[in-house]
Amino acid sequence: MMRARLGWLTAGLAVLALTLLHACAVTGVGVDGSVGVGYDAGYYEPWGYDYGGWGGGYRVGPGRGGERRGDHPPPRYRAAPAGRPSPTLPGRPRGR
Amino acid sequence: MNSRFPAWVLLAAIGTASSYAAPFELPPLNSPASTEHHAGKVVWADLVTPDLAAAERFYGGLFGWTFQAVHTGASEYAVATIDGRPIGGLYQKSIAAGEHKQPAWLTFIAVADVDAAKRAALGRGAKIVSDSKDYPMRGRQAVLADPEGAVFAILASRSGDAADFLAAPGEWIWSSLLSQDAAAEAAFYQTVFAYDVFDLASDDGAEHLILSSDGFARGSVNSFPGGAARRHPHWLNFVRVESTADSVARAVALGGRVLVEPHPDRHGGQIAVVADPAGAPFGLMEWTPGDSTAEPK
Numbered sequence: 001m002m003r004a005r006l007g008w009l010t011a012g013l014a015v016l017a018l019t020l021l022h023a024c025a026v027t028g029v030g031v032d033g034s035v036g037v038g039y040d041a042g043y044y045e046p047w048g049y050d051y052g053g054w055g056g057g058y059r060v061g062p063g064r065g066g067e068r069r070g071d072h073p074p075p076r077y078r079a080a081p082a083g084r085p086s087p088t089l090p091g092r093p094r095g096r
Numbered sequence: 097m098n099s100r101f102p103a104w105v106l107l108a109a110i111g112t113a114s115s116y117a118a119p120f121e122l123p124p125l126n127s128p129a130s131t132e133h134h135a136g137k138v139v140w141a142d143l144v145t146p147d148l149a150a151a152e153r154f155y156g157g158l159f160g161w162t163f164q165a166v167h168t169g170a171s172e173y174a175v176a177t178i179d180g181r182p183i184g185g186l187y188q189k190s191i192a193a194g195e196h197k198q199p200a201w202l203t204f205i206a207v208a209d210v211d212a213a214k215r216a217a218l219g220r221g222a223k224i225v226s227d228s229k230d231y232p233m234r235g236r237q238a239v240l241a242d243p244e245g246a247v248f249a250i251l252a253s254r255s256g257d258a259a260d261f262l263a264a265p266g267e268w269i270w271s272s273l274l275s276q277d278a279a280a281e282a283a284f285y286q287t288v289f290a291y292d293v294f295d296l297a298s299d300d301g302a303e304h305l306i307l308s309s310d311g312f313a314r315g316s317v318n319s320f321p322g323g324a325a326r327r328h329p330h331w332l333n334f335v336r337v338e339s340t341a342d343s344v345a346r347a348v349a350l351g352g353r354v355l356v357e358p359h360p361d362r363h364g365g366q367i368a369v370v371a372d373p374a375g376a377p378f379g380l381m382e383w384t385p386g387d388s389t390a391e392p393k
Contacts, residue, residue, distance in 0.1 A: 039122070039171045040226040041239050042144045042189040043247055046328055047196035049377055051355040051369055053321030057299025060272040061334070061361035061381060062306065062313040070295035072303055077283040080292040086306060087294065087313040088363075089269065090260040093385065 064088050121166065122234040123175055123182060130256030133208060136289035136309035138271045139257050140204035141184040141333050142249075145374045148172050148188035150351075154372050155186075157350045158343065159266040159335060178266045199376040202239065203271055203331040204249040205289060206257045210236045213250045217242070217288045243284055244275055246329040250288075260312055262385060269336035269381055271315040275329045278303035278319040285317065296362070304362075332369065334379030340366035343380045347372075 065088035080086075125140060145151045152163050152174060163174040163186070172188035184201075191197045207213040210228050218224070221243035228238040235254035241247050263269035275281040282293045282305045291307040291314070298304045305317040320327045337343040340358040347370045348354065355377055356369035365382030372378070 039173060039187060040229055041142055041202055041237065041249060042187045043200075043202065043225055043239060044144055044189070044191065044197035045200045045247065045330060047198045049198065049328060049330065049355075051377070054356045054369070055321075055359060058302060058318075058321045059296075059298055059304050059362040060274075060316055060318050060332075060379075061363050061365075061367055062270055062316070063296060063362050064364070067362070068297040070297045070304070072279070072295055075279045075282070075293070075295065077279060077286045077293045077305075080294050080308070084292075084294075086296060087292075087308040087311055089383070090262050090312050091385075092261055094261040094264060 062087075062089050122173070122185070122231045123164070123166070124233045124255035125182060125235075125251075125253045126255040126258055127182075129254075130258055132257050132259055134206055134257040134260065134310055135208050136291055136307065136314050137206045137257055137260075137312075138203055138268065138315060138333070139206045139253060140249075140251060141268060142202045142204070143184065143186045143199070143372075143376055144189050144202065145186060145199045145372070145376060146189065146191045147374060148174060148186055150373055151186050151376075154347075154350045154352060158346055158352075159337075161266065178264070181267075183267055199372070199374040200247075200330065201333050201376055201378055202247065202249055203333055204237070204251045207250045207252055207289070210238050210250055210252045213288050214238050214240065217250075217284075220284045220287050222284070222288075242273075242281060242329070244277070244281060244329040246273055246275065246281075246331055248331055260310065262383070263336045265336050265338050267336055268333055269383055270334040270379070272332050272334070272379070273315065273317045273329070274320055274327075274332060275317055276320065276327060278305050278317045281329070282307065282317045332377060332379055334367065334381040336383050337380045338382070340368045340380045340382050344368050344370060347380075 063086055066085040155161050161176040161178055163176055166173040174186045175182050176184045217240050223241045225241050225247055226239035228236060230236045235252045237249055237251040239249045285291055285307055286293055291309055294306040296304045303319045306313050307315045344354055344358055351373035352370045354370055358366045358368040361367045367379055367381045369377055369379050
């Protein structure tokens with residue numbers, strides 16, 4: 001009888017340990033400087049994006065290099081020197 | 097009999113507990129490791145989705161990606177590869193019934209020092225979404241929201257950064273930040289990543305700023321176009337395709353939907369924006385080889 005109770009007690013403690021370890025795995029304890037246990041980058045954005053208004057002269061892609069520079073008002077960033085051509089994507093295919 | 101049952105429970109509990117406690121092993125970005133480092137380059141993207149299997153069917157069918165499962169404890173993650181090269185991750189995270197959440201691709205930008213970059217970002221108004229964390233093989237990363245709330249990740253890859261080659265079809269080729277105030281956002285990213293910033297002329301007067309490092313264009317910052325009713329700033333990543341029109345048709349056949357119809361962009365090729373079946377947006381971009389001749393440094 002005593003042995004059976006001891007067994008149940010051990011099992012209960014094991015389940016408690018499992019619960020604690022599960023909690024740690026899901027939440028990723030030790031935020032700064034810790035080693036990854038769960039994955040922390042699973043972030044959902046607020047629902048719904050709007051892609052209306054694309055068209056006409058709206059451009060988002062890279063140029064081919066050397067495009068004409070814009071003439072927007074003095075920027076809050078440090079603009080690349082006017083003499084430098086605008087950049088493009090790397091051109092060398094992989095393996096060459 | 098009763099005295100044996102708890103031992104069963106104990107063994108099962110220990111087994112399960114050890115699986116939960118096992119480290120979440122994200123694979124390295126580059127294998128074999130690269131000796132190159134390209135701060136400011138977009139080096140990875142992670143999709144957060146409520147249905148990993150459905151996402152694998154969609155992206156596998158659309159781009160020919162294959163997937164390597166990384167199951168540890170409660171985390172369901174798969175690495176997408178093309179021709180054996182890892183190009184992104186898919187992470188399953190449930191959405192509670194009645195909740196409206198936006199599945200999205202998270203953009204990872206290379207840094208040499210995550211904590212230094214984080215400090216610089218916080219000093220310019222960023223917020224921490226997920227603090228710095230080490231993954232033994234991938235490296236150290238943090239997820240931040242920029243001053244307008246666009247979420248991005250910074251990553252110091254333990255296996256270095258891939259060399260600057262032209263993306264092959266099926267690989268990420270471009271990233272655009274859609275923002276309220278492109279100039280202010282460009283200033284923020286310049287502080288964090290030391291980008292050179294180029295203002296390109298545009299037909300509609302909207303700001304189209306190119307972020308550059310190592311002499312290459314790494315991404316753009318755009319002000320939202322007129323007419324967008326809901327303007328939540330975010331990064332949008334583009335996959336290179338042979339034919340944007342064909343890829344759009346295939347995306348729709350696989351359960352996706354079109355957000356922006358194919359149309360020519362600055363470089364002369366067609367681009368489009370589509371959403372996967374869970375609603376995560378991404379771009380499609382044609383890029384004719386041979387037109388950009390810059391060589392990696």
